[in-house]
Amino acid sequence: MNSQVEHSDHDEQMRRLFQDAVKDTTLAIEDSQQVTSLRFTDLLKVTKLKVKWSYCLSFQRSPLLVIELSASNCKIQVLDGLQQMAQLRDLDLSYNAISELSALGSLACLRELNLMRNCVSDVRPLARLTSLVSLQLSRNQVEDVSPLSGLKNLQQLLIFKNQIRDLKPLRHLINILQLNIDENQIEDVSPLRFLVQMQNLSAAKNRIRDICAFKFLKNLTQLNLSWNQLVDVSSIRYLQSLQLLLYRTQSHNKYRFHQKSQECCQN
Template sequence: MPTELDLTNFHLPDLTGVEIEPTLTAIDLTANRLRTIDPRILQLEGLRCINFRQNLLANVSAWSTCACKSALEDLEFRDNHLSTIPSLQGFTQLRRLDCSYNQIRNLLPLADLDSGSLEELYVASNKVTAIAALSQLTGLTLLELGSNRIRTVEGIDSLTGLRELWLGRNRITSIGGLATLTNLRRISLQSNRLTSMLGLEACTALEELYLSHNGISQLEGLAPLVRLKMLDVSSNRLTAVDPAALASLTQLEDLWLNDNRIPAIDAALDRALDPVRQSLTCIYLEGNPAAGDPQYKRKLLNMLPKLKQLDANFL
């Protein structure tokens, strides 16, 4: 008996005529035209993975009655017309949930999900205004809430196992609520309303930090982030690199400073880059007045002997 059903890109308006075997454990319904969930799917007890990506679902409340609560591990409603997340009470094995690209306004239904098994949660590109109802999801390692309407980083202090936090394209004005997230490896706060980098000091395991497209005017608060390998502060308001700012970042490999207001490739910049001279392999400086220097490439190669990429150009 079959265990997998793949109907990707069939453009089906419904599943009439499709045989739904009771032995199915994985179903992929990506890129169809489904407006409702077939009742036969709700009866599958052994279903472990189902993908409703790119359909026309507006109401999936029936999902809370499905028979696979003790088996389902991966659930995807990405790119539909949902205004709310269905109740997931009793889904004890769920490891991955994707509700991105919908019209969801809040995360409150997730309070019903009392499982510590959830590892990855994606609710990007919705209309969520606040981070709430997640405190019990202590097994989370990845949280994606980019492209929403969030103003404050809050309600995640219990998620101490988080390794990735994606909050780009929101309305966040300051960095906070991260003091307990000491296992974070990656964080994105791109395209927010930040004017300061302060608030990351406790995230000492960080390896990648993305802060582009904000209003940051100086590099600060980086001293504890000794494991940082990638720092993106492009498209901000930097007029200089403080000589002490990068002092502890001896593992830094990528530094993106493009589209700021750094005036020149001079002795001050040389001193500021000294701590990363032997580690940096990629630097972006285009879009600064400094990039107009006729000796732009030569000067940077002299400063950074390990450089392999300058802006978009591999050397």
């Protein structure tokens, strides 16, 4: 009985906090583990919202003007109602249990999206998010990245620790500056030769043997090729802008190359 009263009192405090925030544009609620059921209401002026709790978070009747939402590690499974936040530009849903992304398909204003460490396998709803500049999909179960081929504004794409084999769809992402494809099942990196603007590439722990395509990536400043099956790294000599190369071999040797000192160190 006392526990129910405590929960009721705490929920009432949270509702008052939400009501007090009606006139504010920024609201942060953290470590509210006593909240078991709370919906967004009457927050029509809030544009930046950060929530962090471990129970039930509902997006029904969500504040329509929110442009930044951080809801990391909230045990979210379903995104129903999120499509009402049509003005969202920055969305962090990392460390949840999300598998279905259809609610995101209508968020045309999104520029930054973080879905790291969820249960995502189907990324087709993201194909319509053509304003995206940064996309984080690491630590999911993605196999097919072809729906991402039309996201021409992407500058940062982090998709490490998935089940990706085919990089051909990424050849259209000509504005990419940073790409992380660590810990996938990639053998062929030749499609990356079209990403000539790229500055930072991490491709560790794959099945890569041939990196001839990298000689076209003249803007690369950082490159990680550790734990692959490389037989020839001579193409690296074409990378005149390269400042840092990390290359740990299968025989447990680790090489670091610093362009400024023109030295390759083994340790």
